[in-house]
Amino acid sequence: MRIGIFDSGLGGLTGYRALRELLPTHDLVYFGDNARVPYGTKSGEVICRFALQDVRFLLSQQVDAVLVACGTVSSNALTLLERTFPLPFVGVVEPAARRAAEIASQKSGKILVLGTAATVGSGAYEKAIHAVDPALEVRSVACPMFVPLAENGFTSPDDIAAVEIAKRYLQPYEEFAPDAMILGCTHFPLLSEVIAKVLPTPVQVSAGEEAAKTMAEKIRSLSKEGGTGKDLFFTSDDPAAFRLNAATFLGRPLDGEVLRTDIETY
Amino acid sequence: MRIGIFDSGLGGLTGYRALRELLPTHDLVYFGDNARVPYGTKSGEVICRFALQDVRFLLSQQVDAVLVACGTVSSNALTLLERTFPLPFVGVVEPAARRAAEIASQKSGKILVLGTAATVGSGAYEKAIHAVDPALEVRSVACPMFVPLAENGFTSPDDIAAVEIAKRYLQPYEEFAPDAMILGCTHFPLLSEVIAKVLPTPVQVSAGEEAAKTMAEKIRSLSKEGGTGKDLFFTSDDPAAFRLNAATFLGRPLDGEVLRTDIETY
Numbered sequence: 001m002r003i004g005i006f007d008s009g010l011g012g013l014t015g016y017r018a019l020r021e022l023l024p025t026h027d028l029v030y031f032g033d034n035a036r037v038p039y040g041t042k043s044g045e046v047i048c049r050f051a052l053q054d055v056r057f058l059l060s061q062q063v064d065a066v067l068v069a070c071g072t073v074s075s076n077a078l079t080l081l082e083r084t085f086p087l088p089f090v091g092v093v094e095p096a097a098r099r100a101a102e103i104a105s106q107k108s109g110k111i112l113v114l115g116t117a118a119t120v121g122s123g124a125y126e127k128a129i130h131a132v133d134p135a136l137e138v139r140s141v142a143c144p145m146f147v148p149l150a151e152n153g154f155t156s157p158d159d160i161a162a163v164e165i166a167k168r169y170l171q172p173y174e175e176f177a178p179d180a181m182i183l184g185c186t187h188f189p190l191l192s193e194v195i196a197k198v199l200p201t202p203v204q205v206s207a208g209e210e211a212a213k214t215m216a217e218k219i220r221s222l223s224k225e226g227g228t229g230k231d232l233f234f235t236s237d238d239p240a241a242f243r244l245n246a247a248t249f250l251g252r253p254l255d256g257e258v259l260r261t262d263i264e265t266y
Numbered sequence: 267m268r269i270g271i272f273d274s275g276l277g278g279l280t281g282y283r284a285l286r287e288l289l290p291t292h293d294l295v296y297f298g299d300n301a302r303v304p305y306g307t308k309s310g311e312v313i314c315r316f317a318l319q320d321v322r323f324l325l326s327q328q329v330d331a332v333l334v335a336c337g338t339v340s341s342n343a344l345t346l347l348e349r350t351f352p353l354p355f356v357g358v359v360e361p362a363a364r365r366a367a368e369i370a371s372q373k374s375g376k377i378l379v380l381g382t383a384a385t386v387g388s389g390a391y392e393k394a395i396h397a398v399d400p401a402l403e404v405r406s407v408a409c410p411m412f413v414p415l416a417e418n419g420f421t422s423p424d425d426i427a428a429v430e431i432a433k434r435y436l437q438p439y440e441e442f443a444p445d446a447m448i449l450g451c452t453h454f455p456l457l458s459e460v461i462a463k464v465l466p467t468p469v470q471v472s473a474g475e476e477a478a479k480t481m482a483e484k485i486r487s488l489s490k491e492g493g494t495g496k497d498l499f500f501t502s503d504d505p506a507a508f509r510l511n512a513a514t515f516l517g518r519p520l521d522g523e524v525l526r527t528d529i530e531t532y
Contacts, residue, residue, distance in 0.1 A: 034304045035312045041417070043504035071280045148414035154431075161430040165289035165420075168427070189404075264530045 001224055003215065009037035010151070010242070011187035011251035012069030013091070015208030019067060022216035027050040029061045033263055035236035036203045038147050040116020040185060047118060049078040055085055056266040061232070065222075067215045068092065069208055071185040072116050075124030092186065096211035098130035100180040103203050104136055105248045107179035112202060113140040114169075114195070115184035116147065117133030125184055141177055143188070145171045150190040153248065157193040166191070170198045178202045190249065212246025216252060231256035237265040268293045269481065271331030275303035276417070277453035278335030279515035281358070281474030284318065285333060287474060291492025295327045296397055299529055301502035303457030304413050304466070305338040306382020311382060315439035317343040321351055322532040327498070331488075333481045335474055337451040339384050341371035354484060358452065363394035363461045365447040369469050370402055372471035373445035378434075378468060379406040382413065382463070391450055405442055409435045409454070416456040419514065423459040432457070436464045444468045456515065497522035502529040 003023070009032050016030050033039075033055060039047050051073045058066055065088040068074045068081070074091030082089050082188050094222040100111045110135045113125040119144040129138050145165045150154065179202055183189055186208040195204065239258040246254040269289070271282050273418050275298050282296050299305075305313050317339045324332055331354040334340045334347070340357030348355050353435060366377045379391040404468040408529040411431045415421065422430045445468055449455055461470065501508040505524040512520040 041303075042301060043507065046322060046503050129527050144418050145414060145420070148411060153340050154411070161427045161434070164427040164430065186277075241309065 001064045001225065002029060002227065003065050003067060004029050004031070004058035004061065004217065005067040005069050006031040006033070006058060006134050007070040007186055008032070008039035008072065009034050010245055010249050011185060012208065013246055014186050014189050014206065015067060015069035015212050017250055018209045018212030019146045020231070021137050022212060022218060023226065024064065025229045026219065027227035027230045029058060029063055029232045031058055031234045031261070032146045032242060034242060038116070039070060040118050041144060041151070042118060042245040042265060044090055044118065044122070044261040046077045047072055048077045048080055051081060051083065052084065053152055053263050053266040055081055058083065060158070060266070065089070065215070065219065067162050067211060068247045069186050069211065071207055075115070075119045089216040090211055090218060092184070092207035092211040094128050095214040096182045096184065096205050096207040097125055097136070098132055100182050100205045103180040103205070104235055105133055107144060108177070109135060109186055110137045110176060110178045111180050111182065112173050112176065112178035113182045113184050114143050114146070114188060115140065117142040119184050124184060139173060139178070141169055141173065142191060144240060147187045147190055148184065150187040155190045155194065157195065157197045162191065162194045163197055166194050166198045174199065180205055183207055233258040234261045236261060267330045267485060267491065268295060268328055268493065269333060270295045270297070270324035270327065270343060271333040271335050272297040272299070272500045274305035274338065274453055275300050276511055276515045277451060278399045278474065279512055280452050280455050280472065281333060281335035281478050282515055283477035285481055288478060289485060289492065291495045292485065293493035294469055295324060295329055295498045297324055297500045297501070297527070298508060299502050300508060301529065304382070305336060306413060307410060309456045310342045310382060310384065310388070313338055314343045314346055318350065319529050319532040321347055323500070323527060323529055325351065326532070330403070331355070331481070331485065333477060335452050335477065337473055338384045340379045341381070341385045343386040349469050352468055356477055356481040356484060357475035358450070358477040359390045359394050361480040362448045362450065362471050362473040364398055366448050366471045367395050367398040369471070371399055371445040374443070375401060375473065376403045376442060376444045377446050377448065378439050378444035379404060379448045379450050380409050380412070380454060381406065383408040383410050385450050390507060391448060396455040401422070405444070407435055407439065412457055413453045415449065416453040421456045421460065425460065428457065428486060429458045429463055432460050434463045436461065440465065446471055449473055489509065495502045499524040500527045507524060
């Protein structure tokens with residue numbers, strides 16, 4: 001079995017990394033749409049069009065299942081993808097919603113969702129959390145500057161600018177005192193320490209990691225056979241830049257081939 | 267005569283605004299590629315492909331001349347556009363280079379260029395400045411966070427995060443003490459006061475405004491006849507969002523129709 005993973009850019013590598021650890025012998029194909037990143041500031045219609053192209057490309061690489069490692073696509077286009085293509089999908093919304101609900105149910109029942117503008121606008125996390133437990137109290141906050149901060153290396157908890165921007169987004173929720181906080185965009189785990197500096201109490205739930213766990217369970221239930229553990233990476237922009245910047249998201253140099261694809265032709 | 271103007275998104279509206287004032291009776295067609303913004307973090311190859319599509323779209327709108335109101339396209343793809351399409355182009359690099367050279371020549375001969383990563387990587391501003399006067403001393407600094415700061419409204423000189431990020435980029439050039447500073451990306455004039463807080467002395471040259479002046483001179487030399495002074499705006503993403511966010515760049519609400527176009531089909 002070959003598993004496809006895609007994201008608007010590099011953020012989804014946090015999901016890839018978790019999946020690679022859980023499924024060491026399966027073949028993984030990653031696609032990052034670096035030529036059109038970010039998705040989170042764009043409209044639902046554009047996000048849907050891009051997502052369809054991304055999956056069509058992964059299908060051309062003979063994948064058997066797809067991990068949608070992008071919070072924006074998972075919250076705006078997952079139903080469309082599931083209706084359009086006859087293969088199993090796992091998005092980042094439901095797994096993170098379940099995990100956060102589990103944590104909050106045992107405490108005061110309060111969850112804060114951090115996402116891109118498009119993710120928060122979709123209301124997908126609230127819906128998924130309330131499907132688990134309608135009594136949970138959910139607040140959502142769009143953090144549009146977090147993706148550029150993560151991509152440009154402003155991620156240290158000692159970074160005045162990063163902490164100041166995090167304060168702007170998160171301090172209004174200090175009084176709400178959430179038990180769990182969903183990092184609803186796969187870029188956000190890079191800012192984990194910055195976020196914890198502003199709101200230290202809530203348990204951080206990484207949407208990419210939870211989705212990887214769900215995908216691994218699904219794959220194991222479908223077939224126990226792995227592959228050769230091969231990684232193949234594709235980007236719609238420069239492969240050399242992808243390789244260079246991937247290291248930040250992986251916490252180690254990227255192994256495996258990086259190829260370029262012209263996504264607009266799919 | 268109908269003049270086309272394009273940018274990766276909204277930044278080019280600073281050039282549109284200047285051109286509209288200089289040519290009140292000409293018809294202007296603006297295109298913002300909001301579905302694929304930003305361009306400045308992407309490779310030269312992708313920038314060139316997008317720029318060709320942008321101009322093909324403007325040609326479908328019967329424009330007679332094109333103002334490339336995007337620092338990234340002007341510095342990476344202007345020659346390609348001029349070779350490909352038989353119509354007059356004005357980019358933002360040469361006009362700003364001339365103006366900055368004029369200022370610096372009368373002082374200590376030092377210019378600092380602020381741009382996106384792709385603009386600074388191209389070396390286009392240095393080349394254009396040295397074509398005017400090879401004796402001028404030029405330094406360039408990539409400011410990749412300035413576009414997201416401008417787009418997300420972090421533009422006040424009292425904004426701690428914005429000033430902190432500007433310090434990171436610009437303080438290393440305090441000692442260089444430039445006479446002129448080229449705001450080489452059409453988004454940057456929104457951060458004018460933030461930039462001045464960190465480096466108050468150098469004269470700021472807005473690349474979009476200088477390009478608008480050059481275009482107005484060129485148009486007047488070609489024909490004195492204007493049109494009906496009509497504005498037409500196109501975006502590759504949501505027209506309502508374009509209209510809403512345009513006001514920040516124009517300093518007033520946007521007049522005129524905003525239509526959507528699917529740029530990937532051009």
